[in-house]
Amino acid sequence: MLVLGIETSCDETAVAIYDGGRGLLAHHIYSQVLLHGEYGGVVPELAARDHIRRILPLIHQAIKTAGIHKKELEGIAYTKGPGLIGALMVGAAVAKSLGYALNIKTIGVHHLESHLMVSQLESPKPQFPLIALLVSGGHTLLMRVNSFKSYEILGETIDDAVGEAFDKTAKLLGLPYPGGPALAALALEGNSERFHFPRPLIDRPNLNFSFSGLKTHAVNCFNQHRQDPQTRADIACAFEDAVVDVLVEKSRRALEQTGLNRIVMVGGVAANKKLRHRLADTLKVLNAEVFYPRFEYCTDNGAMVAYNGWLHLMNGESEDLAIEVKARWPINEAF
Ligand code: KG4
Ligand code: ZN
Helix, strand or coil: CEEEEEECCCCEEEEEEEECCCEEEEEEEEECHHHHHCCCCCCHHHHHHHHHHHHHHHHHHHHHHHCCCHHHCCEEEEEEECCCHHHHHHHHHHHHHHHHHHCCEEEEEEHHHHHHHHHHHCCCCCCCCEEEEEECCCCEEEEEEEECCEEEEEEEECCCCHHHHHHHHHHHCCCCCCHHHHHHHHHCCCCCCCCCCCCCCCCCCCCCECCHHHHHHHHHHHHHCCCCHHHHHHHHHHHHHHHHHHHHHHHHHHHHHHCCCEEEEECHHHHCHHHHHHHHHHHHHCCCEEECCCHHHHCCCCHHHHHHHHHHHHCCCCCCCCCCCCCCCCHHHCC
């Protein structure tokens, strides 16, 4: 089955074409980073308007790259939520209209599930059941994944998402949006011994996270010291160390508590190298396997939507023509 996937939940317009037999045939992305950079964060109305400008040319480009005719498409998947409502509406409206025009099935998929399922495009693919650590700009979750569509939340953030904490701390340090990769790069210059940040909720037995205190800690640290380049790098390093330690320790406990020995890390923050290395080092000792998708599949992309949509369509699911999106949509309530 040949499926077009459309992702417009936030600040990336992304499109991909996936075929069950031939795999991923096209994969294009237009990032709005420059547009929002000027404002230091995503401006929802601008995001929606830019998706409108980019989406059709990107779909044409993907069809060309895949070397197919649009009439060969057999299904269309789009991100139904969670995300920015206006941005989601663009993808949903285009998917439904094109589905109607081509007389093919459409399916709205869950953004976080797409982040998770894209790991199945890698080889070797992680086998279920497993633990998923889902770390993005809007979410931080530890889940037990029994199989496709069977998700049990073990822990989640009680305040900021980890990507959000990276972005806010980066802004404080004067780094450009999106802050996560910029903060990680600055942290490489930092001295990890100079500042020690707290490890929030590490003493609690549950698997929840809290990151807003770390951001406040960074503000205080920044105000109390000379704000020279080395201090900024040292703060970035201490912040990143604290975040990584907490994520790795709670992931380790999730494996211990469930008796599972496999973990997959997905979402934008899964692109963080320190987190990848420390998680791998810790789990090696436990003889547990860790998987993460390639970098381009970690941050928002169309491949994850096309593949997840393909899974749902192959499962016999599809929708009517009504356009409905969900700004908030807990993954354990999605099925
Ligand atoms: O999954 P994603 O692209 O979008 C959402 O679904 O939110 O994640 C974006 C988040 C941003 O907060 C960004 O700063 C963060 O992922 N991020 C990183 C890195 N690359 C992206 N955070 C830390 N280190 C990175 N290398
Ligand atoms: Zn995402």
